[in-house]
Amino acid sequence: MIRAKDLELDVRHGPILYLEGLNVSFDGFKAIDELTLYVDAGELRCVIGPNGAGKTTMMDIITGKTRPDSGTAFFGQKIDLLKLSEPEIAEVGIGRKFQKPTVFEHHSVFENLELAMAADKRVFPTLFARLSGAQRERIDEVLQTIGLTEQVHREAGALSHGQKQWLEIGMLLMQDPHLLLVDEPVAGMTHQEMERTAKLLTSLAGRHSVVVVEHDMDFVRSIAKRVTVLHQGSVLAEGSMDEVQNDPRVIEVYLGE
Numbered sequence: 706m707i708r709a710k711d712l713e714l715d716v717r718h719g720p721i722l723y724l725e726g727l728n729v730s731f732d733g734f735k736a737i738d739e740l741t742l743y744v745d746a747g748e749l750r751c752v753i754g755p756n757g758a759g760k761t762t763m764m765d766i767i768t769g770k771t772r773p774d775s776g777t778a779f780f781g782q783k784i785d786l787l788k789l790s791e792p793e794i795a796e797v798g799i800g801r802k803f804q805k806p807t808v809f810e811h812h813s814v815f816e817n818l819e820l821a822m823a824a825d826k827r828v829f830p831t832l833f834a835r836l837s838g839a840q841r842e843r844i845d846e847v848l849q850t851i852g853l854t855e856q857v858h859r860e861a862g863a864l865s866h867g868q869k870q871w872l873e874i875g876m877l878l879m880q881d882p883h884l885l886l887v888d889e890p891v892a893g894m895t896h897q898e899m900e901r902t903a904k905l906l907t908s909l910a911g912r913h914s915v916v917v918v919e920h921d922m923d924f925v926r927s928i929a930k931r932v933t934v935l936h937q938g939s940v941l942a943e944g945s946m947d948e949v950q951n952d953p954r955v956i957e958v959y960l961g962e
C-alpha cells in the first residue's frame with residue numbers, strides 16, 4: 706500500500722492546486738457551485754468574498770474536512786485529495802492556520818516549535834533531550850522567519866495576539882508544508898502587527914504556496930498579487946487587486962452586502 710507521505714507532488718505544469726467543478730450542498734443549499742480554481746506553485750493567492758461566499762467551505766474541501774458532492778480536487782497533477790483522509794492531506798504537505806491561534810500557552814516559544822516538529826505528539830517527553838543539529842537549525846530559521854528570535858524563551862501565553870499568530874504560522878512551517886492555507890490572519894491585529902504579517906506571508910511565497918482568506922481589504926491590497934473573488938460558491942472574478950476592485954460585478958456584490 707502506498708502511504709500518503711510517499712505520494713509524489715508533481716507541479717511540473719505550474720499549478721499546485723487544481724479545484725475543478727466542485728459542488729457542495731448543505732440541506733439543499735448550494736454552498737459551493739461549480740467551483741473551479743487553480744493556484745500556482747509558489748504563488749501567494751488571496752481569496753475574498755462576502756459573508757457566506759463559500760471561502761471556508763472551499764478550505765474545508767482542500768483539507769478533507771468537507772467532502773464535495775461532485776467535482777475534483779488535485780494537489781499537483783497526481784495527488785487526488787478526495788481520496789485522502791484529513792491526516793493524510795496534512796502529511797502530503799498541506800497546512801492550515803485557523804483564525805484563532807492555538808499555541809501551547811504554558812510552553813515556551815522554542816518548545817512550541819519543537820512540539821510542532823514531532824508528527825506524533827506522544828513522543829513529546831522524549832523529544833526535548835535529543836534534538837539534532839539540523840533540527841535546532843530549522844527552529845532558528847523559523848524563529849527568524851516569524852520574527853520571534855528574541856521571544857524564544859517566553860511562555861507562549863505571554864505573547865501578544867499578533868505574536869501568537871506568527872508563532873502558529875511558525876509551527877506550521879516546522880512541517881515545511883508545500884501549501885499553506887491561512888484563514889483571516891489579521892483579524893484583531895494592530896496596524897503594526899498587520900504590516901509585519903504582510904511581510905511574513907509575502908516572504909513565504911516561493912518556497913511555499915500560500916492561500917490567504919481575508920476580509921480586510923487594505924491588508925489584501927498590501928499583499929495581493931492575484932486575487933480570487935468568490936460569490937455564491939463560485940469564482941466571480943480573478944485578477945490583480947485593481948482589476949477585481951474595478952470589476953462592475955464585484956462592485957455590485959460588495960455594495961449589496
Ligand SMILES: Nc1ncnc2c1ncn2[C@@H]1O[C@H](COP(=O)(O)OP(=O)(O)OP(=O)(O)O)[C@@H](O)[C@H]1O
Nearest residue numbers: 731732735736754755756757758759760761762763
Ligand atoms: N455545515 C454546514 N451546514 C449548513 N450550512 C453550512 C454549513 N457550512 C456552511 N454552510 C453555509 O454555506 C454557506 C457558505 O459558508 P462559508 O462558511 O463557506 O462562507 P464564507 O465565505 O467562509 O463566509 P464568512 O466570510 O462569513 O466566513 C453559508 O451560507 C453557510 O451558512
